[in-house]
Amino acid sequence: MPIANFVTPAAPVSDHHASRFSQPQSRPGFPAQKSGEVLYLDQYRGTAFKHWFATAFASYLRDRFVNPEQVATAFGVRASTAWNCWNGDNKASGDVVARLFMTFPDAGAWFLKSWEGR
Numbered sequence: 001m002p003i004a005n006f007v008t009p010a011a012p013v014s015d016h017h018a019s020r021f022s023q024p025q026s027r028p029g030f031p032a033q034k035s036g037e038v039l040y041l042d043q044y045r046g047t048a049f050k051h052w053f054a055t056a057f058a059s060y061l062r063d064r065f066v067n068p069e070q071v072a073t074a075f076g077v078r079a080s081t082a083w084n085c086w087n088g089d090n091k092a093s094g095d096v097v098a099r100l101f102m103t104f105p106d107a108g109a110w111f112l113k114s115w116e117g118r
Helices: 016-021 041-065 068-075 081-086 096-101 107-116
Strands: 032-034 038-040
Touching: 041 081, 041 107, 068 081, 068 096, 096 107
Parallel strands: none
Antiparallel strands: 032 038
16 A cells, blocks of 8 residues: 555656656665556655654754744744644644755755664
8 A cells, every 4th residue: 555656747757757757766765666657655664754754853953943932933933833843743844844955955964864873
């Protein structure tokens, strides 16, 4: 049973992008299988990642910000939301994570290293 699937766009894509769908790239910790145009990610690993992420995100915030109020200001969220992320009670929404990666270019490497070293 897939946890997520990504379907090839209906619009024509370049050979470079099409090759990404025809041969899924396997990376340690992120196995995938392809059936037709659907890429199936390993469900257990996806679930494990989901549970791990809230705690990892909290660690990242605590390493880079002085307090939750600073997080709230930086990301434009309510103080209660910042406190929930700071404590690892909530994981961030996709737009917050995207802004984090755009603002802190080292974030991707930090999360990958943290995931692989768990």
